[in-house]
Amino acid sequence: MLKSIGSKIWAIPGGHVPLLSSGEEPRDTSCDELCVLNAGHFDAHLQLTIYYEDREPVGPYPLTVAAQRVRHVRFNDLIDPQALPLDTAYAALIIADHPVVVQFSRRDTSQAANAIATTLAFAG
Amino acid sequence: MSMRDHRGLIDYDAARSQATVGAGTVLHDLGPILHGIGMSMQNLGDVDTQTIAGVIGTGTHGSGRKLQNISATLIGVRAVTGSGEIVEWSIEKEPELIDAARVSMGLLGIFTAVRLQLEPRYRLRRREHCTRTEACLAHLHELAEAHRNFDFYWYPRRDEVKLRTLNPPEAPPPELPYARCIHDQEGFSHEIIARERQLKFEELEYFVPAEAGPACFREVRRRILERHRKHVGWRVLYRLIAADEGFLSPVHDRDSVAISVHQNASLPYQEYFDDIEPILRAHAGRPHWGKKHSLHGAALAALYPRWNDFMTLRRRLDPQGVFLTAPMARLLREE
Numbered sequence: 165m166l167k168s169i170g171s172k173i174w175a176i177p178g179g180h181v182p183l184l185s186s187g188e189e190p191r192d193t194s195c196d197e198l199c200v201l202n203a204g205h206f207d208a209h210l211q212l213t214i215y216y217e218d219r220e221p222v223g224p225y226p227l228t229v230a231a232q233r234v235r236h237v238r239f240n241d242l243i244d245p246q247a248l249p250l251d252t253a254y255a256a257l258i259i260a261d262h263p264v265v266v267q268f269s270r271r272d273t274s275q276a277a278n279a280i281a282t283t284l285a286f287a288g
Numbered sequence: 289m290s291m292r293d294h295r296g297l298i299d300y301d302a303a304r305s306q307a308t309v310g311a312g313t314v315l316h317d318l319g320p321i322l323h324g325i326g327m328s329m330q331n332l333g334d335v336d337t338q339t340i341a342g343v344i345g346t347g348t349h350g351s352g353r354k355l356q357n358i359s360a361t362l363i364g365v366r367a368v369t370g371s372g373e374i375v376e377w378s379i380e381k382e383p384e385l386i387d388a389a390r391v392s393m394g395l396l397g398i399f400t401a402v403r404l405q406l407e408p409r410y411r412l413r414r415r416e417h418c419t420r421t422e423a424c425l426a427h428l429h430e431l432a433e434a435h436r437n438f439d440f441y442w443y444p445r446r447d448e449v450k451l452r453t454l455n456p457p458e459a460p461p462p463e464l465p466y467a468r469c470i471h472d473q474e475g476f477s478h479e480i481i482a483r484e485r486q487l488k489f490e491e492l493e494y495f496v497p498a499e500a501g502p503a504c505f506r507e508v509r510r511r512i513l514e515r516h517r518k519h520v521g522w523r524v525l526y527r528l529i530a531a532d533e534g535f536l537s538p539v540h541d542r543d544s545v546a547i548s549v550h551q552n553a554s555l556p557y558q559e560y561f562d563d564i565e566p567i568l569r570a571h572a573g574r575p576h577w578g579k580k581h582s583l584h585g586a587a588l589a590a591l592y593p594r595w596n597d598f599m600t601l602r603r604r605l606d607p608q609g610v611f612l613t614a615p616m617a618r619l620l621r622e623e
Contacts, residue, residue, distance in 0.1 A: 183518055188420075190446035240445040240521065244487050246552040247521025250445075 168204045170263035173288030176256040179214075181240055183251035184274040192273045196239040198256075199267040202229040208262040214248060215255040222246060229264060258285070291339060294400050297321050305406045306363065311341035311399040319478025327406040328477045331355045331437070334525075336482035341399045346578035347391040347538050349546065350481060351439035351527035352454075353432045353498075357539060359390040360532040364403030367396065370606030378403070387594075388601050390534035393577055395602050395611050410456065412436070412481065413474045417451045417467035421509070424449045427466065428502055432528055434461040437481070441523040442505075444512045450523075454481060489522060490557040492565060492580045493548035494573030495529065495538040501545025504571040508547060508564055516560050522550035535594040538574040546576070585621025 182194035202208040207230050213223035225242050229235045239248055239256070248254060258266055269282040291312025300307035305327055309318060315329075315336035322328055331350035338348065340358075349357035363379040363386065375397070377385040389396055424431070424440055431438050437454035450470075455461055457474055473480060496504050505526055512520060527546040529539045538544065549564050551557035561580055568575075574591045575581030589595040599622065606612065612622055 190443075190448045193446055238445075241443070243521045243552060246554045247445075247519070250518045252518075 168263040170201065170203070170265040171287035172260045172263055174258040174260075174264075174266040174285040175288060176258075176266075176268045176285045179239065179254040179256055179268075180252070180270075181248065181250045182270075182272045182274050186273045186276050187278070192278070193238075193240065193271075194273045195271050197269045197271070198227075198237045198239065198258075199234065199269065200227070200229045200237070201234045201265040201267075202231060202262065203265070204262050205231050206262050207231050208260045208264050210258055210260045210264070212242075213257045213259075215257065217253050222248075289398070291341065291400075297325070298401055300325050300327070302326060305408055306403060307406055308364065308401055308403040309340060311339065311365075311402050313340050314338070315340060315343065315482070319476075322406060323409055323476060323478060326409050328409040329358070329404070330361055330407055331358065332478070332481040333358070334483060335485050336478075340402055340404075344390060344399070344402060345393050347534070347536075347576065348578065349527065349529045349539075350437060351452075351529065351546075352435070352437040353528045353543070354530050355437065355528075356530045356532045357391075357534075357537065359534055359537060361405045362386060362390050362402055363405050365389055365399050366401040367399050369397045370608055370610040374400075384597075385601070387533045388535045388598055390532070391537045391577065392598075392602075393536075393616065395616065396605050397611070410477055411474060412454045412477050413457045413460070414471065414480050415453050415455075415469060415473075416471035417453075417464050417469050419449060419451065419464070419467035421447050421449050423466045424451060425502060425506070427464075439525065439527040441525055442509060443523050444509075444517055445521050447509075447513065488553035489550045490553055490561070490580060491548050491550050492561040492568075493525075493546055493576040494565070494568035494571075494581070495544040495546050495576070496568065496571040496573045498528065498543040498545050500571040501526070501528075501547070504545070504568065504573070505547055507567050507571075508549070511564065511567060512549075515563065519555065520549075520551060520560055522552065524549050535598040536577070536592055538576060540574075540592060540594070547573075548576075548579070584619055588620070 179196055181196045185194040210227040211224035213221050215221045266285040268285050272279040294310035294312040296310050298308040333348050333350050344359040344362050347357050347359055366376045368374055379386045435453040439452050441450040525548045529544045531539050531543045
């Protein structure tokens, strides 16, 4: 039986939610999205800290991913402790209490020709 | 001044579903107290951390097309007036005084006990659905008619809504085929109407005539999408409140829709609220007394047909202006 996979620390340096969207929302809303896999047998409690170019970090943003589940979270939707500004460079540091796997995706629908980019986050 | 010693049940009339409680009783405590004598409040707002006198004094409300705000359930009060006199008013003997007292912001006296019209305790089923904004607006009338409690959140960074409904479990309304259910829960009303809120926020809320609600919301939505999405992630809340007769009640004499916009307390909000408030005012909106707005004196007086009646009563009950604090004097332009 697989006991655990992933890491407890992840970093995403290249965050930037596009301001504009085209197409039908919420399906086509421009967004940065976190995908977290928790293949373990315990709920994983994550704490996100958001870093900016010109101001102090903000956080923690609490997230829970149930055991043996995957969860998708749009950075656009985070409001606790405060909403991220769109069209602003940021980075995210994620610390979990159990190993998880973190993938980061950006959907940019600013123009009708949509663009999607995705990458595994950097595991610490 | 502390109302800590004015809490709890004083007496009740089970046959009429009425109870008198200390004015400093917190709603979160009041629910179980009333439950213990077989009663419940007709409705609650989104949170239950306020005192009963506070929600009555500010016109606090929940949501439901046929449900009035909490102050409309006030049917009797014991108060200390500005001259130090202890008075008792009742809906049977002094209906005008009760209508004035219902949303009086502490200006008529210090309430020490309130008598409430309640209901036999009851259970509700809470269901929450997500759907596209246009689907919600297309079904808005039937949603308001079909559900005991109905409101919706609109999420500006998804252009999506969450429909929130509460109904008697034994009388379920029709399913919502255009929406996906994300929450289903049943319990006694005091356990299930209010939600727990930890995150601090700023809020601007106006009550517009019910018939103006959809158009007003569409304009607010359009403005947020055009100008404010970069900095605003918080939802907009759309609620329904039935008319009442409170002199200064924001739903005085008209069924209303309450539209509120929010921002994290740690982020700037003034520019956002300043831009949205004229839209709400243009639809004949009246501001919530307990939330952010920019109106004073004459601008407020013009919104309330019984403004002068209230102020005449205020001066009679409090000739020295004991309860007319500096902030209230600035708000009302009273001396």
